[in-house]
Amino acid sequence: MWRGGSNTRTCKRRFFSSPTRSRHHRPPYICRLHSRGSQHLKAMAEVDHLAAERATARFDVEEMKVAWAGSRHAVHVADRMARLVASDPVFRKDNRTMLSRKELFKDTLRKAAHAWKRIVELRLTEEEADLLRQYVDQPGYVDLHWGMFVPAIKGQGTEEQQHKWLPLAYKFQIIGCYAQTELGHGSNVQGLETTATFDPKTDEFVIHSPTLTSSKWWPGGLGKASTHAVVYARLITEGKDYGIHGFIVQLRSLEDHSPLPGVTLGDIGGKFGSGAYNSMDNGVLRFDHVRIPRDQMLMRLSQVTREGKYVHSNVPKQLLYGTMVYVRQSIVADASKALSRAVCIAVRYSAVRKQFGSQDGGPETQVLNYKTQQSRLFPLLASAYAFRFVGDWLNWLYTDVTQKLEAKDFSTLQEAHACTAGLKAVTTSVTADAIEECRKLCGGHGYLNSSGLPELFAVYVPACTYEGDNVVLLLQVARILMKTVSQLASGKQPVGTMAYMGKVQYLMQCKSAVSSAEDWLNPDAIQEAFEARALRMAVNCAQNISQAASQEEAAGFYERSPDLLEAAVAHIQLIIVTKFIEKVHQEIPGHGVKEQLQALCNVYALYILHKHLGDFLATGCITPRQGALANEQLGKLYAQVRPNAVALVDAFNYTDHYLGSVLGRYDGDVYPALYEEAWKDPLNETVVPEGYHEYLRPLIKQQQLKLSRL
């Protein structure tokens, strides 16, 4: 109804003939149009344009909210925190993409301070405070303070050090960041150059940046906000380099925030996208022989004595990487949040948007009814649920491994590393690509900032790089796979997520029994195909590496690394499918909830099978005919998901504030909102643009003059 051309044309004509005016002095016709929009918005506020969609759902949405959130309690707390944020004007974020970098950064400081004030005033629990920060939804120094600085001290500090530093951090008497990456090295942690040289004369470490490439580069919160950092540097004592260790270093004065002597620091500059991750002050830091007391070395894993003797506790040195493992597991849970937001926007908008389908002026077709739209969108919906459940499982694994480590049982460290690294890599890559796909699924309007998708993409995409570049992390998984394959011959039984490799005799020669499309609904058929594919790909890689007999094993690994990446992805996809199947096997209350999750689980698995059909065929796990049957079943599953699609995204329980998208509004009243939003752009503050008199008018006049001379 708002697409009618005549008003727009009138509006344009008069724009061109009007003098420059401020928005507050809009010509009457614009005000009329605009206020019609507002009235319309008001009148329609109670109309649910998606009501018909919601009515077709065949399951209890409230119970699905519980399945998604994990418990009734989790739904309740999340709901309360989301509403608290949405109703507070300080947390407004709809104007974010229009702010300059300086304004945006100040806005982030204001929001962080206000969030803290509310947390203290309302005496929020840790769980509530985490959720509140999540719903504020603006990257900032607090993410690194709580997400890495505090965990690094907890994981690598002694009891005494924790006792000293944590209370200061908990009360924001100090603000900390995680300063590991350098200009010259990020992925290769052992290649870091910053030095921490022990001086026994003064009982201090001297922290120094010997080269330009040793400048710390990237740490979030470092550029402008942090007073302290956990700095990773090469420990040198008694003339010997003992490799990378963590140190707590004060960077700025607690009185006036100026850098301490010997410390040079600042922000590294603007990043991809408007708004987006530019709210974060990623920083650069150089040390010129900065002295810190010896007891600021994080000494839980290894110590330097008063005399300068290096002592390593009897624990694996990889525990130094513990903070990264912690954050990687939390990034998997975050992937399901980002993906579900994008999918929620695209599903709701696809139900509202209509194109083609009517030859006689009747209703057009909802784009969600196009099979191509469904085949692009529903696998992403299924992936959001899959990542949610595998994220929960990974969180359980992390907690379990942490308890074992406390008891000095290090047997599951490798499993934790492989799962966190691999799942972080696969879920972030898929999510980043999926957000972009959701933007395309929303057509032209998806490209507008007001759709929320460009900003979501720009904020999310660095997750493929930070906390470990995804390729580097998948190669870690591949290395562990190769180690496991090589141990099979010696009869060592693999455990945890590698346990399936113990069935090597069977999995190397089994043939899928699927003979109809419905057979693919059997979880055992899916599980077997995924296990056989993953194992055969890993074994093929191992054989190819060992057949290159002339080469060292490391050289063979290097040559085969593209294939190894694919083998690692296959292994990780197997874990995701397995955990989804296990979830669906559990008792799940609520009318129709289990059935929906079962359908989504099948969509996820068969979509992966279809997408990677080459792997399944090349390894002989299934025949081309079975591949075609899987695709046939996938089409039937999409039809099953279709009437439930809007309700399945409602179950994420996101407020309009958190979604931040005019296309993803709960009420589906998209067009007036899009129209209204356009007027808020600073470019519309004047009807005649700035620059008209300098550039446009002279140009037009010049051309007119030329024409008149002809």
Ligand SMILES: CCCCCCCCCC/C=C\C/C=C/C(=O)SCCNC(=O)CCNC(=O)[C@H](O)C(C)(C)COP(=O)(O)OP(=O)(O)OC[C@H]1O[C@@H](n2cnc3c(N)ncnc32)[C@H](O)[C@@H]1OP(=O)(O)O
């Ligand atoms: C509610 C709270 C939520 C909090 C969320 C907060 C989220 C905030 C998000 C904010 C956004 C951004 C922040 C970003 C921060 C950063 O990016 S910090 C910097 C991250 N940097 C990296 O990830 C570097 C990646 N590189 C590495 O990890 C290592 O260099 C690498 C593993 C690639 C190689 O390690 P090396 O020791 O050099 O060598 P290698 O020979 O490969 O390994 C030896 C041995 O060690 C095993 N290993 C490796 N890593 C681990 C590990 N992490 N845990 C356990 N074991 C590990 C490896 O398997 C080898 O074992 P082997 O038996 O000897 O073969």
Ligand SMILES: Cc1cc2nc3c(=O)[nH]c(=O)nc-3n(C[C@H](O)[C@H](O)[C@H](O)COP(=O)(O)OP(=O)(O)OC[C@H]3O[C@@H](n4cnc5c(N)ncnc54)[C@H](O)[C@@H]3O)c2cc1C
């Ligand atoms: C937004 C953002 C926030 C960050 N926050 C922090 C922070 O708070 N603290 C901190 O310390 N760091 C932080 N980082 C740094 C981040 O951890 C590193 O950028 C990341 O680990 C990747 O390392 P790199 O930049 O050295 O990439 P490189 O390793 O230089 O990667 C470049 C390319 O080389 C490839 N490559 C590298 N090694 C190999 C290999 N062995 N085999 C095959 N290919 C390889 C990669 O796949 C990639 O394609 C942040 C980064 C970003 C983008």
